[in-house]
Amino acid sequence: MLKVNDINVYYGNIHALKGVSLDINQGEIVTLIGANGAGKSTLLKTLSGLLKPKTGEIVFEGEHVAGKVPQLIVKRGISQVPEGRRVFANMSVEENLELGAFLRKDKKGIQEDFEKIYQLFPRLLERKKQLSGTLSGGEQQMLAMGRALMARPRLLLLDEPSMGLAPLLVKTIFQIIEEINKTGTTILLVEQNANMALSIADRAYVIETGKIVASGLAEELSASDQIRKAYLGGH
Amino acid sequence: MKKLNNAKGFWGSVVLAVVFAVVVQFLINGGTLNPFYVNALFSIGINIILAASLHLIIGITGQFSIGHSGFLAVGAYVSAIITMKLGLPFPVAILAAGAAAAVAGLVIGVPTLRLRGDYLAIATLGFAEIMRIVFLNIDYVGGASGMTVSHLITWPWLIACVAITIIIIVNFTNSTHGRACISIRENEIAADAMGINTTYYKVMAFVIGAFFAGVAGALHAHNFYIIQPTNFGFLKSFDILIFVVLGGLGSMSGAVLAAILLTIISTFLANYPEVRMVIYSLVLIAMMLFRPQGLMGTKEITSFFKLGKSAQGGSQDANKNTVA
Numbered sequence: 001m002l003k004v005n006d007i008n009v010y011y012g013n014i015h016a017l018k019g020v021s022l023d024i025n026q027g028e029i030v031t032l033i034g035a036n037g038a039g040k041s042t043l044l045k046t047l048s049g050l051l052k053p054k055t056g057e058i059v060f061e062g063e064h065v066a067g068k069v070p071q072l073i074v075k076r077g078i079s080q081v082p083e084g085r086r087v088f089a090n091m092s093v094e095e096n097l098e099l100g101a102f103l104r105k106d107k108k109g110i111q112e113d114f115e116k117i118y119q120l121f122p123r124l125l126e127r128k129k130q131l132s133g134t135l136s137g138g139e140q141q142m143l144a145m146g147r148a149l150m151a152r153p154r155l156l157l158l159d160e161p162s163m164g165l166a167p168l169l170v171k172t173i174f175q176i177i178e179e180i181n182k183t184g185t186t187i188l189l190v191e192q193n194a195n196m197a198l199s200i201a202d203r204a205y206v207i208e209t210g211k212i213v214a215s216g217l218a219e220e221l222s223a224s225d226q227i228r229k230a231y232l233g234g235h
Numbered sequence: 236m237k238k239l240n241n242a243k244g245f246w247g248s249v250v251l252a253v254v255f256a257v258v259v260q261f262l263i264n265g266g267t268l269n270p271f272y273v274n275a276l277f278s279i280g281i282n283i284i285l286a287a288s289l290h291l292i293i294g295i296t297g298q299f300s301i302g303h304s305g306f307l308a309v310g311a312y313v314s315a316i317i318t319m320k321l322g323l324p325f326p327v328a329i330l331a332a333g334a335a336a337a338v339a340g341l342v343i344g345v346p347t348l349r350l351r352g353d354y355l356a357i358a359t360l361g362f363a364e365i366m367r368i369v370f371l372n373i374d375y376v377g378g379a380s381g382m383t384v385s386h387l388i389t390w391p392w393l394i395a396c397v398a399i400t401i402i403i404i405v406n407f408t409n410s411t412h413g414r415a416c417i418s419i420r421e422n423e424i425a426a427d428a429m430g431i432n433t434t435y436y437k438v439m440a441f442v443i444g445a446f447f448a449g450v451a452g453a454l455h456a457h458n459f460y461i462i463q464p465t466n467f468g469f470l471k472s473f474d475i476l477i478f479v480v481l482g483g484l485g486s487m488s489g490a491v492l493a494a495i496l497l498t499i500i501s502t503f504l505a506n507y508p509e510v511r512m513v514i515y516s517l518v519l520i521a522m523m524l525f526r527p528q529g530l531m532g533t534k535e536i537t538s539f540f541k542l543g544k545s546a547q548g549g550s551q552d553a554n555k556n557t558v559a
Contacts, residue, residue: 050424070430071432090485099415
């Protein structure tokens with residue numbers, strides 16, 4: 001579905017991604033784990049068009065999308081839940097979701113998706129008219145995910161959905177991610193909480209200072225000694 | 236239901252505005268309002284247009300532009316050339332002034348709106364200064380001594396321009412485009428990630444804002460008998476900025492209210508030139524200390540009239556939810 005081939009991304013002189021390649025197949029949950037500053041978010045931003053790679057290619061469903069503007073990438077079916085949620089604080093929950101469907105014209109489909117999202121996140125239905133800035137962190141994360149889903153993506157990019165959330169909420173969020181995946185949306189999940197991420201993912205990539213250093217089935221990686229020591233707290 | 240209420244509110248305000256306009260016209264004709272007050276009224280109207288147009292750029296789209304006097308200058312000079320040099324009628328001058336300022340907005344907006352925050356502020360400030368210097372050095376428009384302009388402004392033209400400005404900007408704000416602009420103000424990265432073409436919408440808001448600043452420029456030129464480059468210095472830009480900030484960033488009614496209040500204050504302080512700036516500054520400092528969110532915050536004046544069940548019920552529900 002998505003094929004990333006040897007991309008290099010720079011922030012000015014800083015070489016942030018050094019020849020990263022990865023594959024995502026239809027229907028999978030793939031997770032990208034790594035420490036702070038490893039280049040996880042950079043990779044997601046490059047995929048969603050917020051950053052442009054200097055070299056390398058990104059092919060989504062047979063189409064080259066590297067360096068294309070975000071509008072086009074969202075239209076093609078990739079949508080991103082940005083790190084730190086970034087909800088539109090002075091807008092209501094409903095208005096936030098509406099903006100998620102900004103590029104869509106099919107009113108009927110949008111209405112259906114509203115219902116689907118309220119079913120997936122009943123909390124959001126309860127707080128439909130509330131300003132999203134007054135929501136709790138967990139609710140804002142749900143809203144950010146719902147907003148991204150309103151674009152009806154085939155590939156959903158999640159940037160650290162567990163950030164700053166209580167363990168119980170993290171569990172709920174991850175359950176919802178699995179549910180979203182079951183409805184047919186492919187997921188690329190970027191996480192620092194490697195344990196949680198590996199527990200729901202099919203496959204995983206490990207990124208370190210801008211390079212992919214390990215990849216494989218999620219179960220195998222979580223069993224590997226090296227990974228356990230480096231990312232899972234070796235005990 | 237919601238739409239119906241809006242429509243009702245809209246026609247209600249139009250009727251109110253017409254009644255107000257007619258009453259004031261009678262007062263002017265009857266001589267109850269002496270020229271001093273009429274002049275103050277015209278200044279208020281022009282400042283309302285300026286405040287509303289900058290509100291769209293700063294309050295709605297969140298682009299910190301402090302070069303609004305540049306567009307005002309373009310509008311003023313273009314309209315003056317059209318009526319004084321070409322001898323065309325005043326309405327043509329108003330439209331041409333708006334169009335010229337909009338073109339200037341487009342030319343300056345496309346490169347600078349890629350900048351953010353401080354950089355955009357400096358770039359727009361630079362634009363306004365450049366416009367001032369340009370007019371200072373063109374002999375055709377009188378250079379430093381300025382250009383004399385006939386007093387063509389009349390109350391009906393003024394009130395019509397004010398009303399049209401407010402209607403268009405409010406409608407724009409409530410449209411899908413307006414939503415996109417607000418989302419840019421709220422969080423540009425998220426707006427980008429939603430597939431909103433942020434540059435396009437920033438330029439759009441900037442051009443519409445510039446258009447109305449140009450209209451205000453035409454009215455300004457035909458109100459003050461003379462226009463000089465010094466009228467359009469950066470202090471003028473700050474005056475307009477203050478309307479928007481003082482009214483409450485994001486509130487149209489706030490910007491309009493602040494424009495009215497501050498124009499009245501500065502008109503009456505004109506009698507005490509020595510202390511004028513001191514008092515004006517004190518008002519601003521007091522305001523920022525005691526009400527930093529501005530006169531209206533982000534609220535609109537209409538929200539005070541919706542004291543019925545819907546508004547109150549909504550807030551009660553919200554409270555309940557946070558407790559639960």
